[in-house]
Amino acid sequence: MPDTPGRNAIEVRGVRKVYGTGEAQVAALDTVSVSIRENEFFTLLGPSGCGKTTLLRLIAGFDFPSEGEIMLYGQDIAPLPPFKRPVNTVFQSYALFPHMTVAQNIAFGLEMLGKPRAEIDARVAEMLKLVRMEKLAKRRTSQISGGQQQRVALARALAPQPKVLLLDEPLSALDYKLRKEMQIELKRLQHETGITFIFVTHDQEEALTMSDRIAVMSSGKILQVGTAREIYDRPAERFVADFIGETNFLEARIVSVDGGKAKVTLNSGATIAATLPEGFKPDGSATVVIRPEHARAVKDKGDISGVVENVVYFGTDTHVHIKLDDGAIFTVRQQNTRGSAADFERGERVGIVIGDDAAQILKD
Amino acid sequence: MATAAEIEKQAEARETRNRWLLSAPALIIILLAASGPLLIVLIYSFLTPGPYGDVEWKFSTEGWVSVFLERDIFDDTLALATSHLTIFWRSLRLALMATVATLVFGFPTAYFIATRSERTRDVWLFLITIPFWTNLLIRTFAVLQVIRNEGIINTALINLGIVDQPIQMLYTDFAIMVGMVYVYLPLMVLPLYASMEKLDFRLVEAGYDLYASRWQVLRRIIFPLVRPGVVAGSILVFIPAIGAYVTPSVLGGGKNMMFANLIELQFGQGRNWPLGAALSITVMAIVMVALLVYVRNTSGSEVRHG
Numbered sequence: 159m160p161d162t163p164g165r166n167a168i169e170v171r172g173v174r175k176v177y178g179t180g181e182a183q184v185a186a187l188d189t190v191s192v193s194i195r196e197n198e199f200f201t202l203l204g205p206s207g208c209g210k211t212t213l214l215r216l217i218a219g220f221d222f223p224s225e226g227e228i229m230l231y232g233q234d235i236a237p238l239p240p241f242k243r244p245v246n247t248v249f250q251s252y253a254l255f256p257h258m259t260v261a262q263n264i265a266f267g268l269e270m271l272g273k274p275r276a277e278i279d280a281r282v283a284e285m286l287k288l289v290r291m292e293k294l295a296k297r298r299t300s301q302i303s304g305g306q307q308q309r310v311a312l313a314r315a316l317a318p319q320p321k322v323l324l325l326d327e328p329l330s331a332l333d334y335k336l337r338k339e340m341q342i343e344l345k346r347l348q349h350e351t352g353i354t355f356i357f358v359t360h361d362q363e364e365a366l367t368m369s370d371r372i373a374v375m376s377s378g379k380i381l382q383v384g385t386a387r388e389i390y391d392r393p394a395e396r397f398v399a400d401f402i403g404e405t406n407f408l409e410a411r412i413v414s415v416d417g418g419k420a421k422v423t424l425n426s427g428a429t430i431a432a433t434l435p436e437g438f439k440p441d442g443s444a445t446v447v448i449r450p451e452h453a454r455a456v457k458d459k460g461d462i463s464g465v466v467e468n469v470v471y472f473g474t475d476t477h478v479h480i481k482l483d484d485g486a487i488f489t490v491r492q493q494n495t496r497g498s499a500a501d502f503e504r505g506e507r508v509g510i511v512i513g514d515d516a517a518q519i520l521k522d
Numbered sequence: 523m524a525t526a527a528e529i530e531k532q533a534e535a536r537e538t539r540n541r542w543l544l545s546a547p548a549l550i551i552i553l554l555a556a557s558g559p560l561l562i563v564l565i566y567s568f569l570t571p572g573p574y575g576d577v578e579w580k581f582s583t584e585g586w587v588s589v590f591l592e593r594d595i596f597d598d599t600l601a602l603a604t605s606h607l608t609i610f611w612r613s614l615r616l617a618l619m620a621t622v623a624t625l626v627f628g629f630p631t632a633y634f635i636a637t638r639s640e641r642t643r644d645v646w647l648f649l650i651t652i653p654f655w656t657n658l659l660i661r662t663f664a665v666l667q668v669i670r671n672e673g674i675i676n677t678a679l680i681n682l683g684i685v686d687q688p689i690q691m692l693y694t695d696f697a698i699m700v701g702m703v704y705v706y707l708p709l710m711v712l713p714l715y716a717s718m719e720k721l722d723f724r725l726v727e728a729g730y731d732l733y734a735s736r737w738q739v740l741r742r743i744i745f746p747l748v749r750p751g752v753v754a755g756s757i758l759v760f761i762p763a764i765g766a767y768v769t770p771s772v773l774g775g776g777k778n779m780m781f782a783n784l785i786e787l788q789f790g791q792g793r794n795w796p797l798g799a800a801l802s803i804t805v806m807a808i809v810m811v812a813l814l815v816y817v818r819n820t821s822g823s824e825v826r827h828g
Contacts, residue, residue: 220727240730253728257746266742267732318733 165231167322167354168194168217173226173236175212175378186212188378189226194322194356195371199348201357203365204375205401210358213375214324217356218247230321241270246315247324250331252307254299260310261286261295267318285313288347305336309343316351325357329364341368362402366390374398390449394435394521399447406453406488408446412519420519422446426482428462432517445520450491452516455480455502460509464488466502478502480510567799575793585796589804606784606801613781614808616695617764620702624710624759625752627703632714632751633744636721647715650708658705662772665701666692669773693775701769706762710755717751718744753820761809781805 175187187209194200202210215221217228219240228236235243246267254263264285268278286292289309294302299310308328315323325344329337345368348355359365365372366386373383374397382394393399396407410422413429422444423429432446454460455478464480467487471494478490490510502508567585569577587593592603635646653661668674669691676688691697721744729739745752767782774780779787781801788798 218731220730240727241733241735245731247728247731249724249728251722251724253722253724255725255728255743266729266734270733270735270738314732 165196166193166229167196167198167231168356169227169229170194170213170217171227171229173213173216173223173228175209175216175221176224185378187216187223190378190380191226192373192380192383194354197352197354199345199355199357199368199370201359201365201369201372202375203359203362203372203402205360208375209378210360210375211326212378214247214326214356214358217322218245218324219243244318244321245324246318246320247326248311248315248328250327252311252328252331254307254310254314256298256300258299259295260291260297260299260302263299263310264313264317267314271318281317285317288316288350289313289343304332305340308332308340312344312347316347316353319351320353322354322356325355327358327360329359330361337364344368366402374401376401392433392435392518393447396445396447396520399518399520404450404489404491406448406450408448408482408486408488410444410446410519412442412444420444422517422519424462424482424484426462426464426484426486430461430512430517432519433515434519435521438519438521447518447520448488448512448516450477450489451475452513453488453490454492454511454513455490456509456511458509460511462488462510462512463507464510466504466506466508468504469502478508480508563799563802567796567803569796571794571796573793575789575795577795582796585794585800588794588797589800609779609781609784610804610808612695612778613764613805614812616698616702616770616780617760617766619699620706620763621710621756621760623699623703624707625756628707628710628714628755629752631707632711632718635711635715636718637723643719647712650711653705654708658768659772661705662701662768665697665704666772669697669700692773693778695774695778697773698766698770698778698780701773702763702766705769706759709758709762713754713758714748714751717748717754721747749820753817756816757813760812764809764812765805 170190170192173187173190174185177184177186190209190213202213204210212221216223216236219235219238219242223236226236227234230243230245235245255266258266261282264282265278268281273281282295283292286295289312291306291309291313294306299307302310308331311328328344329340332340341364344355344357357365357368366389369386371383371385372389373380374389375381376397382389382398384392389398390402393402393405399405399407408424408426410424410432413421413423415434418434420432420434421429422432424446430446432444455466462482464482466478467481468479470477470479473494475491475493478492480488480490482488488510566577568581568583570580570582570584572578587600588603589606590603591600592605593600631650635643635650638646666673670676671688671690671692673692675691676685679685680688691700725743725747726739729743734742764780765782766780767786770778770780771783771786774783785798785801785805788794788801792798
């Protein structure tokens with residue numbers, strides 16, 4: 159993970175994309191601004207229809223923004239056609255040319271750039287080696303497996319040495335095991351080539367494990383940008399907290415504010431400490447989020463108390479569903495150690511210990 | 523009691539019989555309606571012409587000789603039949619030009635239709651087929667109205683003061699070309715559309731993404747992928763074009779004959795049925811050779827997709 163932020167490879171400034179006219183107008187992107195750093199593995203994460211693919215297509219040049227600028231190393235590329243942008247795409251469908259061999263596919267971009275034959279051949283050989291496809295260079299793309307097609311698509315997009323590589327849900331067509339392999343492969347390729355990757359996915363696990371930074375999108379807006387840890391531990395909005403991982407949402411009233419911390423009284427009666435998000439304007443009521451693994455169920459009195467509804471054993475950990483006094487269900491996830499598993503009974507009154515800094519107040 | 527093997531054998535026999543019964547109608551039509559007349563034409567080409575048309579059942583190669591050679595009426599010496607060769611050449615040239623012209627006009631048309639939304643595509647296809655509803659002769663006379671000396675084009679040009687004299691377009695090879703392009707365009711557009719509709723336009727995007735200009739995308743990606751449509755369309759246009767009869771006789775006048783007109787002449791005024799028959803077989807041979815060369819050159823090393 160690059161700790162020192164370098165130059166910005168891509169800067170998206172106030173970009174809007176509107177489809178249709180008049181009454182039927184739909185904003186696929188609603189004034190989005192984001193900076194993507196050089197050599198970064200940046201992920202656009204969100205459910206389908208959130209605008210992540212639209213943003214990628216605007217950067218690639220397949221669509222043009224209705225408003226705003228897209229800067230590539232300081233130059234506005236928004237008006238340029240795709241073949242004049244030093245940016246390449248790995249398509250969700252791979253879009254390999256069926257009338258060419260693996261090697262011809264990889265060579266295509268270099269040929270279009272008018273590189274000399276010797277340089278093209280050397281670069282194709284290098285790319286084949288990079289994605290470990292040397293033996294299949296002469297094959298037709300219809301004669302290789304899905305995972306191999308994926309590698310060819312990557313090699314083809316990387317061969318012209320783009321300034322930025324765009325990946326549009328490239329792993330979604332692969333089965334689970336292959337997807338895991340390709341995740342590692344992608345990280346390796348990004349590390350070896352030093353190219354800025356912009357990766358689009360709706361899979362939160364994929365986003366968390368691979369990205370240097372993540373932008374969470376919903377309804378044409380970017381809700382939060384941050385490292386996997388920041389997004390997971392400090393979700394700014396309800397949507398982010400809900401979309402990524404499991405979370406307990408608790409309604410509360412703010413009792414007092416002290417710097418970045420606040421004392422809140424939950425609807426179930428207990429009063430706990432919670433972290434305030436930046437730029438939060440307290441107006442009395444708030445939503446508190448606590449991740450299930452940041453809390454612990456105990457036999458004696460905890461910070462909150464409730465009655466055990468259900469105990470679900472998962473092997474590595476156990477989920478305890480606890481009904482609070484206001485009827486809300488609170489889930490606690492605890493790691494199983496020898497002899498500790500599932501010693502809670504249904505209907506038993508238990509306490510919940512909230513870890514330090516575990517409770518977050520949401521912005522909205 | 524029949525054994526299992528016997529029962530199986532009986533079932534197999536029944537299957538074979540059924541297969542023959544089912545294909546019988548098609549076989550009868552092919553034998554009677556296609557191969558039969560062709561055989562008659564072949565036989566006629568080796569007979570002697572009768573005085574008032576028809577044939578006399580006497581073997582003769584004179585019909586075949588006169589396809590390429592001319593016998594002098596006074597001293598019986600043979601010379602190359604230049605009038606026939608001119609007509610062969612014109613037919614071949616006009617058919618090829620019409621094929622290329624329909625491809626040039628048909629390709630963008632098919633591309634345009636294939637890139638419309640699904641609903642509007644049907645409307646465009648419907649419009650393309652409208653000329654088929656009218657008789658070929660009527661359509662050809664409509665073209666005549668447009669290009670004749672007192673036609674729309676010449677009247678407009680004279681009224682606009684661009685020319686003083688009408689441009690002679692009717693009764694030229696150009697007129698035949700225009701007529702054939704108009705008549706055969708749908709035969710090119712429909713197969714081209716069929717293969718373009720199957721084209722994955724994400725491949726076009728991938729091409730643009732990999733620095734290919736519009737022209738390079740067309741040449742390196744779209745064209746190779748719709749090649750089956752180009753081949754089918756070209757064959758569908760070339761075959762009727764080389765045998766065109768109505769178009770050259772209406773728009774070409776008496777002196778710009780094509781194959782079919784020459785053949786018709788032998789069966790009519792010429793009263794030389796063996797020559798007409800030999801000419802017909804010659805056209806068939808030319809078409810077959812042309813197709814063989816074309817298909818071999820276009821399907822070469824490229825692997826078909828889909």
